[in-house]
Each structure stands twice: as C-alpha cells, then as structure tokens.
Amino acid sequence: MLTKQGVLMEYLALLRGINVGRNNRITMADLRAAFTSARFTNVRTYINSGNVMLTSSQPPDVVQERSQAVVREWGLNVPVSTFVARELLKVLAPAPAWWTAPAAGSISNAIFVCPPTSPDKVLAAMGAVDDEEEQSRVDGPVIFVTSKATKFMDTRWSRTPAAISTQITIRNVQTTLKLGELLAERV
Secondary structure, three states, rough: OOOOOOEEEEEEEEEEEOOOEEEEEOHHHHHHHHHOOOOOEEEEEEEOOEEEEEEEOHHHHHHHHHHHHHHOOOOOOOOOEEEEHHHEEEEEHOOOOOHHHOOEEEEEEEEEEOOOOOOHHHHHHOOOOOOOOOOEEEEOOOEEEEEEEEHHHHHHHHHOOOHHHHEEEEEEEHHHHHHHHHHHHOO
C-alpha cells in the first residue's frame, strides 16, 4: 500500500531481540528519541522490548528502511519489521479463538516475519507442524501459534534455526493484543 506524500499514517515497528540479556540494550526513552530524531512523529513505545508506534507521511517501504537505519545508527544489529497499523489491525481482528483465548496450560505467540522474508519461507525452514503439540495459522505477515506449555520445548518454535531466528520477531499473545488496542486508539 502506497501513501501520497503528506498523508499521515500510523505504523508499528517491531525490533527483534531488544533488551534480551546483555545484548542490544537501549532504553525506551532513547529509542523514542532516536525515532523522533529520524523525523517520525507521535512516537510511542510499549514495554521494554522494542515495540514502537509512530506516525509518518512516508510510504511503508521508506518507513521500513528508515526504521532499520535508526536501529543501525544506534549500533544495534537487529532486524526491524514495520507494519501499517490499519493493515495489521485487519490481521489481528480475526485472530483464531484458540490463539486469543488459549486453553489453560497453553502458550500463544505471534511470529512476525521480518522483511524481506515471507511466512512461507519461514514455515518451509521450520518444517512440518506437529498437530499434537501446536496449532498455527498464517495471516499476512503473522504466524499465530499456540502450544501446550508443558510441550513448548518440543515445538519447532523452541528450536528455531539461527538462519530463521534472525528473520522473525516473536510477541506473546498479551503483548500482541495490547499493541492492537494501542494501535486502534491511534487510527
């Protein structure tokens, strides 16, 4: 989806692997300042894991490039996935009930695919689903996954190959749904 210059659109930028252990440390205040200095407006972060909501008049491909440049300028070697808020909300709205309200003892995550990779490439590299251990569904750039908590370590997502792990970023169901709520307030 392209936007005409001057038309403000809401975006979500998801940074992979921010503030995990000792690597890729940045405060959310510094992250907001970095995105603001890159001439994004209405910059807001949610929790300490690289979730950035912003406004821009630039088209999605430019926002993606500029977001990645912001991260590189801070010396962070992490991929960024950017989404047009309205488009992402269309993906999250019909999320499966088994994902939004998982059964007791289950874990639900949203796997966000970082460009230029596609969900099909990620799934092909991950291998076949074990229907007894997990449920999954692809909707646009998001893979919804639910598994039994006691069996999570047996699922393919707990053993993500290094070549794929750098091409995805994962948010749990609570964070994903909250981001959806916050985006809905902004659009």
